[in-house]
Amino acid sequence: MxxxxxxxxxxxxxxxxxxxxxxxxxxxxxxxxxxxxxxxxxxxxxxxxxxxxxxxxxxxxxxxxxxxxxxxxxxxxxxxxxxxxxxxxxxxxxxxxxxxxxxGPQPEAIEAMASKTRAKELMGLAPLTEVTEDDLPVLVKAAAGGGGRGMRVVRRLADLDAELAAARAEALSAFGDGEVFVEPYVEGGRHVEVQILADAHGTVWPLGTRDCSLQRRHQKVIEEAPAPGLPRQLTEELHELAVRAARAVDYVGAGTVEFLVADDPVAGAKAHFLEMNTRLQVEHPVTEAVFGIDLVALQIRVAEGATLENDPPRERGHAIEARLYAEDPANDWTPQTGTLHRLTVPDGVRLDTGYTGGDTIGVHYDPMLAKAVAHAPTRAEAIRKLAGALERAAVHGPVTNRNLLVRSLRHPEFATGRMDTGFYDRHLGDLTTPAPDPYAPLAAALADALGRSRFGGWRNLPSQPQVKRYRDETDGTDHEVRYHHTRDGLTAEGVRVVRAAPDLVVLEIDGVRRKFEVSRYGDRVHVGTTTLTALPRFPDPTADQAPGSLLAPMPGTVVRVAEGLTEGAHVEAGQPLLWLEAMKMEHKISAPVTGTLTALHAAPGKQVEVGTLLAVVESKREDSAP
Known part of the structure; x- marks a missing residue:
């Protein structure tokens, strides 16, 4: 015991x-x-x-x-x-x-399946040993581990060597094993997997299916169970393949068998084996929700030698999980760091997290903050429940993907179950288009006026309006807001101030009352889902960097600089100049414009903070007309 x-x-x-x-x-x-x-x-x-x-x-x-x-x-x-x-x-x-x-599973099963190359051989498949133009596009993958690390899509043969090197470096950093392999890349497929649980007495449970198609950088973002819209015959086939994979290595414990399901013009939906993960998955809570089980408790029971019942529990309802990341989806998914001041979701939604208010999000590990999970009788209800909870969640700290998650859940393609692994390739621009709230800066100013002034700033005689400036982090726009202190309280043009307190402002706008919950941490102000930065009324005109400056978007380590790159070199817009490693991933820093590299301050091994000047590219000027 x-x-x-x-x-x-x-x-x-x-x-x-x-x-x-x-x-x-x-x-x-x-x-x-x-x-x-x-x-x-x-x-x-x-x-x-x-x-x-x-x-x-x-x-x-x-x-x-x-x-x-x-x-x-x-x-x-x-x-x-x-x-x-x-x-x-x-x-x-x-x-x-x-x-x-x-x-967990016995070491022999891990050795047979944890290496993706050996797993494919066990299932009668083999990775590519030579890549030609006819094979493109191909996928470079780490043989050990997962989570999108050590994974690259290659569409040009000329890029293969560089992507192999980058994948090896990421895999070695994340898993201690730099082995990678290459396989054909299937466009437009769905990522579908089967959870299995096996005891040491020969019983193997296939615990339904999960769809994990919404991914960024080959890391899952939204997962659900069961996978929507799969024909019954295909579901049964996936279950049979998963059980067969487990029995092939006498598997004991929890594991996941992953497939890529693609539409075949002749055969219909077809499953391609990807790998078997010999461990618990990040997305296991959705399976727990629909089967009413605790997979960790079952792992412990199996490790103690318990025997599973012959048949697994029956599924009930639908569950969806969204991964909340400290990252900026609109800026190439750049990881974010800093203090997480508050993280709460409404009751009725499960929140799995390793953070609480006041914790620091550092640079050394994955930027996932939490997983929010909703369970409901139907898929549509689960979507609505999770989207609403995320929209009302308090996520105070660095930039996150919260708004992207809400929009993704409400996107028609997702709502109808027609998504695939290319979802964000097609829709990221629309999903990250700024939608700032024009009244958030005013709410922040009114809350601040009550929170900082003992007497509310009231004047006996008419005076000039109070002025405050904010930058909306949604779109980078600066706002200047004006309001008055009067004997009747705070007033502002175009709205009626129903209530103003340091943490709550109620405005009546065109006859409709709106509530704005306000939280302030230094110069950072959170108004509902809007994040603002308080600005000085008279900004420093010398604060801007020179045009063409490349600043570090995150704290991290310079892992390498483009081969042969020196000051004075000509560079093209979009050309990779250097790579930073942060949160177990490599991030490419490219030239913003075509021109001359006039300064290079980065060197391999150098530690940098957010905003560190890495390089300067002076834009190429067109020749003057004669």
Whole structure:
């Protein structure tokens, strides 16, 4: 009987596993890097052990230290979560050799399936060994791990070598294994997967299907169960293939078999095997919701030797999960850092997170803040429930993809179940088109007037209006708002101020009352879903950077500079100049214009902060007319 579990992971998944353990009376042990000393997962566990010595991005890959931590803390079992060492057979073997229970599949099954190249061979498939123009487009993928790291779509043969190098670097950083492979890229397919759970006595449960087609950078954004619109025959085929894959390696525990479902003009919908993930998936909550189960609890029971019933529970209703990321979708999905001041969602929606108000979002790990999950009798109701909850959620801190999620859920293509993995390639522009609220700056100013002035700024005689300036982070527009303090309270032109308090403003606009919830953190002001920055009334005219300046969009490390790039070189608009690594991903920095590189301040290994000047490209001027 398991009495104490160490989770060899961090953040949201560690907190989620701890929750199940604590509900069942199992003691919990966390491990943490120096960067995570004050992280939520380290705070909520019954005990926590520091993993010393390594760079934060490598800490959770040090299996020998994690095993030592488990033994020193008195744990009798280890749960790997997902990512990091969750699909590392050597780590699983080290855990069991130390006399600990491994809450996951046996090392032999991990070795057979966790490497995507070996998994394809087991299923009678093989990656490409040579790429020609006839094969394009192709997909470069990491052999170990997942989550979109080490993955690249290549459409030009000339780009293959560079993309292979970038994929290897990402895979090595994220999983400790730089092996990659190449396979044909199927355009317009749906990402569909089957959750399986198997015991050590020969029972394998296929727990329905999930659709994970809405992806950015090959990382899932919105997932749901069951996958909508699949013919019954195809669903049964996917279940059979998933069970066959599990039985082929005598699989024990929770796992996921992933497929790409594409329309074939002759055969109709056709499933292409992608891989088997020998671990718990990020999107497991939607399966839990529709089957009414706790997969982590079942993982623990199976690890203790329990026998599953012959048939799995029956599905009920529909569940949808949205991943909330600290990133800017309109700016090439750039990760964001800083303080997360507040994160709440309305009751009735499940929120799995590794953060709470006041926590810092750093640069070392994935930018996912939380997963919001809605369950309802029908798909349409689940969509409406989740979109409404996200719209009303309080997400105060750096820029996030919250508005993108709401718009995605309400997009006609998603609502009718016609989406595929190219959804954001087609619709990102429309989904990120700014939709600023013209009354948000006024609400911020009125709330600030009540919050900062003891007497409300009232004047006995008529005076000039009070003026405040804000920048709307939705579209970068600066706004100047004016209002008056009178003996009857605050007034503003064109609206009636019904109520004004530091945290709530009610305006009557054309006969309709609107409520604006206001929260302020320094110069940052959140008004509903709008984020504003308070500006000085008289801006510094010398504050702007020179035209053509390339500033670091995030804190990170310069991992490489384009080969042969030196000051004085001619560059073309869009040409990659250098690459930053942040949050386990590489981010390309390209020339903004065609011209001359007049300054280069970046070098491999250099640490940079947001706004650091990396390079300057002086725009090419057209020759003067004679």
């Amino acid at each position: 398991i009495t104490s579990v160490l989770v060899a992971n961090r953040g949201e998944i560690a907190c989620r596993i701890f929750r199940t353990c604590q509900e069942r009376g199992i003691r919990t042990v966390a491990v943490y890097s120096d960067a995570d000393e004050n992280a939520l997962h380290a705070r909520v566990a019954d005990a926590a052990v520091r993993l010393p010595g390594a760079a934060p991005s490598e800490t959770y890959l040090r299996g020998e230290l994690i095993v030592k931590a488990a033994l020193s803390a008195g744990a009798d079992a280890v749960h790997p979560g997902y990512g990091f060492l969750s699909e590392n057979a050597d780590f699983a073997r080290a855990v069991t050799e130390a006399g600990l229970v491994w809450i």
